[in-house]
Each structure stands twice: as C-alpha cells, then as structure tokens.
Amino acid sequence: MRLNEIRNFDGPPIDGYGPGFFRVGGTVWQGGVFVTPSGVQGWTGFDDTAPLVEAAGDIDVLFIGTGADPEYLPAAFRTALEAVGLGLEPMASPPAARTYNVLLSEGRRVGVALLPV
Known part of the structure; x- marks a missing residue:
C-alpha cells in the first residue's frame, strides 16, 4: 500500500508497506524496521530492545x-522500555506507520518499530 505524501518531515517518512517490507524515505526495507527522526x-x-532503549x-x-493485527506486547519488552521512560503505543503496523507520519509531520519526537504485515 502507498501512503499519501506529506512534506515538512524532520525525519524519514514511511512511504509505503506490503507483505514483508516497508518503504522508508524512498528505501525499501525487508522485514521489521525501527524509524526515528534521526x-x-x-x-x-520484541527480543531486540537495544536500539529502542538507545533512542x-x-x-x-x-x-x-x-504486524497485520493488534497484539499485546510481551511483559519483558514493555518493562524494559518503560524503565527508560518511553511511552509505548501498540497497534497494528499499518495504523502505526500512518500515526508516526502524522506526528512526525507535526514536528513531534516520535519513533516507530514495525513488524511486517
């Protein structure tokens, strides 16, 4: 699916996604992806918390x-990230990508970690 183009990003926007991939800032990434303004x-x-904690x-x-459907976050994952002060918002990957783009375009300090659909 292609997402509508929004300008004035302070970081890489998520341009689209499909089975097993995401397109971020014009580059295709296979599998899961972690995107921040930097x-x-x-x-x-969920076992890969190090880059999330660093951010x-x-x-x-x-x-x-x-992924394709909303799921509960594993307790150890949630605990590790909340311990460093991150507010977590779990949802299916498509709405997470769209919400990230909207808040990024507003200049917010947001990140998104996406599992493929």
Whole structure:
C-alpha cells in the first residue's frame, strides 16, 4: 500500500508497506524496521530492545506496529522500555506507520518499530 505524501518531515517518512517490507524515505526495507527522526534500521522484534532503549532520549513516544493485527506486547519488552521512560503505543503496523507520519509531520519526537504485515 502507498501512503499519501506529506512534506515538512524532520525525519524519514514511511512511504509505503506490503507483505514483508516497508518503504522508508524512498528505501525499501525487508522485514521489521525501527524509524526515528534521526534514522532507520532493521528491527528483529520484541527480543531486540537495544536500539529502542538507545533512542529513549531522542523520542517521547514509541509506536509499536505488531504486524497485520493488534497484539499485546510481551511483559519483558514493555518493562524494559518503560524503565527508560518511553511511552509505548501498540497497534497494528499499518495504523502505526500512518500515526508516526502524522506526528512526525507535526514536528513531534516520535519513533516507530514495525513488524511486517
């Protein structure tokens, strides 16, 4: 699916997604992805908390895209990220990507970690 283009981003927007991939700032990423205003990197899932914890000082809220459907976050994952002061918002990956884009376009300090659909 292609997302509508929004300008005035202070970081890389999520341009689109499909089965097993995300397009971020014009680059296709296979699998999961972690996006903040300062950059993009691959993300392997709920056991991969290190890059999310490192970004805690740069973002105020982190959207967690749980794939095609909304899912509960594992307790250990939630605890590790809340311990460093991150507000977590879990939802399915498509609405997480859209919400990230909207808040990023408003200049908010947001990040999104997305599992593929």
